[in-house]
Amino acid sequence: MRILIANANTTEAITERCAEAARGAASPGTEIVPGTPRFGPAVISSGLENAIAAHAVLDLLAEHAGAVDAVVLAVSLDTALEAARQLMPCPVVGMTEAACLTACMLGNRFGLVTFGGTESYRLLVERHGLSGRLSGLVGVDFTPQRALSDPESAVRSVAEGVAALARGGADSIVLGGAALAGMEPALRAASPVPLLDGIACGVRLAEALVALAAPKARQGPMAAVRGRDSVGLSPALATLLRGGD
Amino acid sequence: MRILIANANTTEAITERCAEAARGAASPGTEIVPGTPRFGPAVISSGLENAIAAHAVLDLLAEHAGAVDAVVLAVSLDTALEAARQLMPCPVVGMTEAACLTACMLGNRFGLVTFGGTESYRLLVERHGLSGRLSGLVGVDFTPQRALSDPESAVRSVAEGVAALARGGADSIVLGGAALAGMEPALRAASPVPLLDGIACGVRLAEALVALAAPKARQGPMAAVRGRDSVGLSPALATLLRGGD
Amino acid sequence: MRILIANANTTEAITERCAEAARGAASPGTEIVPGTPRFGPAVISSGLENAIAAHAVLDLLAEHAGAVDAVVLAVSLDTALEAARQLMPCPVVGMTEAACLTACMLGNRFGLVTFGGTESYRLLVERHGLSGRLSGLVGVDFTPQRALSDPESAVRSVAEGVAALARGGADSIVLGGAALAGMEPALRAASPVPLLDGIACGVRLAEALVALAAPKARQGPMAAVRGRDSVGLSPALATLLRGGD
Amino acid sequence: MRILIANANTTEAITERCAEAARGAASPGTEIVPGTPRFGPAVISSGLENAIAAHAVLDLLAEHAGAVDAVVLAVSLDTALEAARQLMPCPVVGMTEAACLTACMLGNRFGLVTFGGTESYRLLVERHGLSGRLSGLVGVDFTPQRALSDPESAVRSVAEGVAALARGGADSIVLGGAALAGMEPALRAASPVPLLDGIACGVRLAEALVALAAPKARQGPMAAVRGRDSVGLSPALATLLRGGD
Amino acid sequence: MRILIANANTTEAITERCAEAARGAASPGTEIVPGTPRFGPAVISSGLENAIAAHAVLDLLAEHAGAVDAVVLAVSLDTALEAARQLMPCPVVGMTEAACLTACMLGNRFGLVTFGGTESYRLLVERHGLSGRLSGLVGVDFTPQRALSDPESAVRSVAEGVAALARGGADSIVLGGAALAGMEPALRAASPVPLLDGIACGVRLAEALVALAAPKARQGPMAAVRGRDSVGLSPALATLLRGGD
Amino acid sequence: MRILIANANTTEAITERCAEAARGAASPGTEIVPGTPRFGPAVISSGLENAIAAHAVLDLLAEHAGAVDAVVLAVSLDTALEAARQLMPCPVVGMTEAACLTACMLGNRFGLVTFGGTESYRLLVERHGLSGRLSGLVGVDFTPQRALSDPESAVRSVAEGVAALARGGADSIVLGGAALAGMEPALRAASPVPLLDGIACGVRLAEALVALAAPKARQGPMAAVRGRDSVGLSPALATLLRGGD
Structure with missing residues (x-):
């Protein structure tokens, strides 16, 4: 099982610390994949930065869609949690x-x-x-x-x-x-x-969700979007908005 | 890991069905222990019966205290959930x-x-x-x-x-x-x-709690009781109320 | 008018004190009937004990069903209040x-x-x-x-x-x-x-309810249960669960 | 015991009907005193009329202050209930x-x-x-x-x-x-x-409050006002605002 | 644009101070019209006085109905705010x-x-x-x-x-x-x-409401009342309750 | 007075329609400035797109910081409203x-x-x-x-x-x-x-806020951020995060 530990700000050292904590908490068979966004605030410390980081973490997640079994948002404000659930084909859990x-x-x-x-x-x-x-x-x-x-x-x-x-x-x-x-x-x-x-809880609950194997919603706000046009987004994110093709 | 699947009413067939479902949902290393109360309603279908069954399920749990790693209450109203958490030295999860x-x-x-x-x-x-x-x-x-x-x-x-x-x-x-x-x-x-x-979710979350190994509260409403006298309760339950000795 | 002052723990002295207070607060024509459970905690001082005492006080009430005009629960947590209302053919009021x-x-x-x-x-x-x-x-x-x-x-x-x-x-x-x-x-x-x-208020409100003579619900959660099987309960309680015959 | 059945609108026939219902519900020793305001809407059927009737019913109550043991507001919106409690030296209950x-x-x-x-x-x-x-x-x-x-x-x-x-x-x-x-x-x-x-419940609860004999608050929003000046109010109401002298 | 600054108590000096503040906050073309009730408490300092003042301020507003474009209630408890909205053909805003x-x-x-x-x-x-x-x-x-x-x-x-x-x-x-x-x-x-x-905000928001020109509700609690009888109210208020003719 | 009508998605035609509506609703002296983001969803129709558009509209606003007197967010979900208030030196109002x-x-x-x-x-x-x-x-x-x-x-x-x-x-x-x-x-x-x-209300309330001239908070979540580092954001946005220099 591969779990993406997704930081929402751009400070690599924090990603590493969270990934380390995740490895300490995970079950033997679980592989921890650290991820840091390409752009955004160095450290989120205001609602303004959190709003910008939402795009950044979704951009990061889009890169890993299909390649991980679950995501733990390694950011204390659970940045973009609901949007991430809509975006991703796998379970997403916020650390807090x-x-x-x-x-x-x-x-x-x-x-x-x-x-x-x-x-x-x-x-x-x-x-x-x-x-x-x-x-x-x-x-x-x-x-x-x-x-x-x-x-x-x-x-x-x-x-x-x-x-x-x-x-x-x-x-x-x-x-x-x-x-x-x-x-x-x-x-x-x-x-x-x-x-x-939060990291330990997030990893263990993510493992439980993967084991329960609940299917992704096919209808409503948690279903994948389809046919949505956009401008200036990363290829991975734009592709997922269009419906994955 | 041993998980008690604790029914709160006295119909053995329901206990068996829930234990079967629990076995289907559990991780390989998990042993499912079914339990049925000694007394109480055959099938809880009113608040009145649920209030009586609370004592019954606590009486059942007291028999297993120390011998299981976690409890899943296999009763849809999560009967006596908070009291069970106070009583038991291990995690307790309600199925709903x-x-x-x-x-x-x-x-x-x-x-x-x-x-x-x-x-x-x-x-x-x-x-x-x-x-x-x-x-x-x-x-x-x-x-x-x-x-x-x-x-x-x-x-x-x-x-x-x-x-x-x-x-x-x-x-x-x-x-x-x-x-x-x-x-x-x-x-x-x-x-x-x-x-x-509920049973599948209960088993997986109970496993996660056992893995997280959170210690029992030593203070407040979730801490074990000590030195409490009682009349006419089962030896196991009376002993736990007195503080376990 | 006969009002049962129902203690929910097994310490007789508390029952007596509450009955005394009830006599001081009651109208001239009201008779106060004290009641103490057969089993349960000596003094309720935790949610765990309160959950056990619920069965105990229902067991006590069942003994008096039909023989009193109203019940005041003489226990500060209003133990088993809703279940008692479902069980009894007369009004039930909690002291708090x-x-x-x-x-x-x-x-x-x-x-x-x-x-x-x-x-x-x-x-x-x-x-x-x-x-x-x-x-x-x-x-x-x-x-x-x-x-x-x-x-x-x-x-x-x-x-x-x-x-x-x-x-x-x-x-x-x-x-x-x-x-x-x-x-x-x-x-x-x-x-x-x-x-x-609470005791004074409970007695006076119980008297008011008796005077208003509201009939018992024939439908919904407050209606008497019927045809419910059970194991190991007192004859009085088991009889009321079966529907009173 | 004298209970004022205080209508808040100026239609005498409604006052009489409510007083009749109150007499049917009261204890033997209770005397029902009907009251109708001197001014205000004939029948309250909007929030606007209810706001006007608040003054009217307070004006009515002031006339009876000290001469009744309790008040039941015989108006379904419980018009001016809190203000009436502050005004009167006795218990006030709204019918709804x-x-x-x-x-x-x-x-x-x-x-x-x-x-x-x-x-x-x-x-x-x-x-x-x-x-x-x-x-x-x-x-x-x-x-x-x-x-x-x-x-x-x-x-x-x-x-x-x-x-x-x-x-x-x-x-x-x-x-x-x-x-x-x-x-x-x-x-x-x-x-x-x-x-x-509402009238039956109001009368019985008012009787219970009189029997409980709770003293009037000497501090806070329910205490009697003192030393308040006013213009153009009835002598009884103006006197109570000044503190009763 | 004419805005009525309506005091709800009978102390003229407070009306003047609020009107002064309103003039300082208003747009160039706005005329401020001060108003003080004919009767009621000198200074509202209790819920009781506020309930009486509701009638007083509605009585005041009725005198200005049709002659002003908006009302600001210059009383910190927004006395009779909803009733005033129902009464008046123009927007009404409370200062708080x-x-x-x-x-x-x-x-x-x-x-x-x-x-x-x-x-x-x-x-x-x-x-x-x-x-x-x-x-x-x-x-x-x-x-x-x-x-x-x-x-x-x-x-x-x-x-x-x-x-x-x-x-x-x-x-x-x-x-x-x-x-x-x-x-x-x-x-x-x-x-x-x-x-x-509150006065500055009230004046500016009242101006905005006048500019937006939302029509008065023709149905529901905010619609003008019609055909309502009353006793002993001022001619202006009684006329509005009857429906304005 | 200059008011930015800020669309949060990248469809220019919607921006134009909203700007037209804003011109119809504005006071004579108000100039309407339309704005469309550089990137993001064509039309926001999911929470996922809304989360992405938050960054986009903040990016747009940063370009106009200091050059407009107020902002109306011309997007029905009031996208990034609180973050926009923190970012901008002027009032920001959402249309809904x-x-x-x-x-x-x-x-x-x-x-x-x-x-x-x-x-x-x-x-x-x-x-x-x-x-x-x-x-x-x-x-x-x-x-x-x-x-x-x-x-x-x-x-x-x-x-x-x-x-x-x-x-x-x-x-x-x-x-x-x-x-x-x-x-x-x-x-x-x-x-x-x-x-x-929403557009008409937004323009009129924005004008009222400009007239009231409330200063920007110097402390707390609405105060401007200072000294925040970031990666890969637009120069205007990055500059505002650093504190405007």
Whole structure:
């Protein structure tokens, strides 16, 4: 089974880190294929960049259509998730979506901890229709850069956020954002509730979807588009819009 | 890996059918352990019976605590799901919950088709916090008995319900209720969107949870209870309430 | 008029306290009948125990079916409320439900104060469909045991919670949990808004329902069940599931 | 106990009919006091008239402040309900509010049937925060006038609406509007679920509130106003705004 | 174009201040017509007074029906807004409504700052169906009187509230209440997000509605009433209820 | 005042039609500037194409940043609306957003009629937080192509949808989609409630926003981005992401 780990911004180092985490989480027979877009923001940190990156990640996915069995969007805002599902012939899972859905199976409500602002995550959970399951959000005051240079302080600060969310009624906690990827082992001992890493959850749920072998919709918003004209898009993307021929 | 397929009513034949479906859906290394409660309703068909069956299924689960790696509740109303999560040291997944969460990964909204009334499913989806993802419910006018004696008509009627849900905006459709278990292959060709069987989804998601190895909560509503006294419960259940010793 | 005050856990002393409060609140012609389940948790303090106690309280109610004019569930989580309504030929009211509905007639929003955690009350109010009327919840950091041994400190702490809820926009305040029963007189002078005791509200609303003499539903989820088989239940409960003969 | 049955429009005949219904529903010791406003619409049949009638019914209530033990608003839109609660030193219940809250104690969801349009009732139930308990609304195509001249057809049409709501999942049904008052006996035999008359429910719940003797709020939106100046209002109303002296 | 600036309480000085603000915000060709009700509360500061003032402002509007091109309700609770739309042949805009709708065009979520309690604004935004766009409310602890006598402290306190709302995720901030009218220039430099004055927004949106020239509804709740009888209302209001002749 | 009418797909003819409609609706002093993206789908008719077009319309807007006073997105799904607000130094209004907000000022609830499916509009209204104001959606079974070739039948069909929405409680009706632009005059006589054209509403609301002169946010999600690196974007867009230098 081949799973594409699709970054939505153009920083190759993040793609590599996510692919590494995916390899650690995958079943023995699963091959991890890393992918980085040809264009777009270096690091998505605003809704504006996220809107631009949607095109970029769809452009990337079109290159792999037919050559992978599933896609995990390795971007914390699950950029272009629904559009990617319409585009691709295989299952597509977002990393934060995957962590949230896994959390739903571990208890009634989940919290989410991240570096920086929480508003975009609040909206994302709302868009996934899961606000009723969300107990709270904590934004730890750390830039991803500072987290890299002072990982011990970062872990300590995240642990405080984790503890606050647990006190506030979280039955489990989603680690939001690529900068928290790989931090779960360091936090586990101190956390009174389970912590969920989006890449690990995404890989395991993608494997489950491939095993279930649900066919692609032939009708409605998730069905493949056909006969759509366009201008100035990549050949792969333009071909898929026309219907694949 | 051992997965308990836990029926919540006392009809052994239903347990067997669900265990069979689970074996068909499981990974090679997974062993399916069927379980039927010692007491309770023969077939749950009302909220009253479901409330009684909650105790019955918890009594059943207590017998297997420590001896299985995960539990799939093989009962369409996900009877006692949260209590079971608190009780057991391993992951617990409800069959309808599993189908609904899988549906969330296949598109924006899902429908649900079942035999008979739909109100209890509407409430169940609401309790799971997924009403915003539900496009509609269709109750096919068939008793489970008639479905068994005239399966071709049953398939035809369900197929009509499936078509209506797809027209109404469902990106995928949950097959609700044990009576629909095993019907997916007969419906697949006619369905314009993917169909989801609760037992198959439950087994695959349970396997994913076991692989992710999230620890049990040590605090909050999902943590194991300790030091709780009781009267007249089974030794296994009473022991777990006291804290396992 | 005979009203069953039905405890859902097996501690007789709580039943007695609730029955005493009920006698104090009832109309002259009303007889209070206390009831304690034959089995189940000593004191419900988790969702797990509440799920077990549902069967226990239904088992208790079945013994009194036909012999009482109404039931008040004397348990703060309104355990098995809907199932009890389906089971019994007479009106059934939950004590917290009763206090919340009374609060709805005293102003726009109500608060709720209790000992310990508030999450199960938040979910209960949500399940009653009354979240839009809830201004806030305060959990006073006191065990019921400590409240019994140091009642003056308990009253002082509850009074602080009451004041905080009033400042936060509560037009009235529900006293949640059996441990707060009987505390209303001691709190009244200090409270800027009315305080509602579940047992008192339950008894008065039960009397109103008996007077209104609404017939039992003959169709739908609240109608009596008929012809349902079961295994290992008490004769009274099994008989009601079969349809009363 | 004296209960004011306060009409909000100026048609005396409606006041009399509601007072008659109230006398039929009240406990032996309860005296029913009918009241009709001095000014305002003859019959409220639009939001515009309802806004004007709010002042009119408050003006009426001010005349009775201190001389009655409770108020039932005998107007199907519960006109000025919250303002009336702030104004009066005694409990105030709206007739539709009372029927809806009673319905909440008889099952999970209730329907509402009325003559003519249903939109104002939908908004009223939403304003009461009870939309989650509402299964549906049916507007029978009958003017109140035609209902009076051809009562048999009216009953037949309402019975059809009742049956439709019961099929749609209503556990009980609120009879909305003064024109349906008194029709419950004629409908009872045919209805598969209980029917709720607002005046009867209002009187019984008002009695329960008087018996519970909850004190008036001394703080917040339900507390009496003090020291408020006004121009051109009735002496009774102006005096209450100033604080009662 | 003539726009009526309709106060809903009887304090002429507030009318004048709002009219002044309206003149400052209006297009060159727009004439501002101030209006004060004949009766009602001096200053609306409770739901009770607001219910009385609804009749008063409708009485005022009826005097101007046909003589103005649009109405801005110069009262922070948008008193009688829907009834006014039904009554008048021209567009009617509420000042807080106008600020909230303008805020919707400047970002995802808006905050609201006011003097005193915030609960009535929370309810108003909910009634406008805009709660999902509201990030938070701040009530500055200042009476309008003290704000007039110590405007510098008032501006400082409001600026703190503005900063708190901006930190809490507000993309813009509505200045709620007549006492904040005119304060926008003094606050602008310090505010990190745009501030919205209800009178200015109301005048500009009223001008836009007049320009769009949408016809009055001929059917439904917004259509003019016809043939409605009443008692004791002003000739202008009674005539409009009868249908304008 | 210069207003950019920004199409989000690459079909120039649609841009021209929208610009024409905008000129008809604008104030005398307003200049309409039409704009069509350099790349992207010919006509957006799926969520997938809409996600791609978001980048395309942002690319277009970046070319005009600083050279126009406001932007109206001339695309019925308000493509990239929030990102456009973050990108541009001037107000940005979506055509469907503008029609919906205008509808909010004409009554309580609005309907929406369009050609084809309605699901994407339901989601759009939900994303705007206005679902509580939406009475219903009607999708007329007509392709935009057939509407162009047989305009009389198209008008007749839309008129039927308009009538159905008015019966269903719509106080006004939004004409959704570019294919309905310009149809309002032909429908007006037959419609019992006002009809709202997105381009006309967008132009008038954009003019109002320019007149109100609200400053751009300096903080939060609507503030301009600064110092963001990117790869392969247009010089204008890349420059704005870097902060405009």
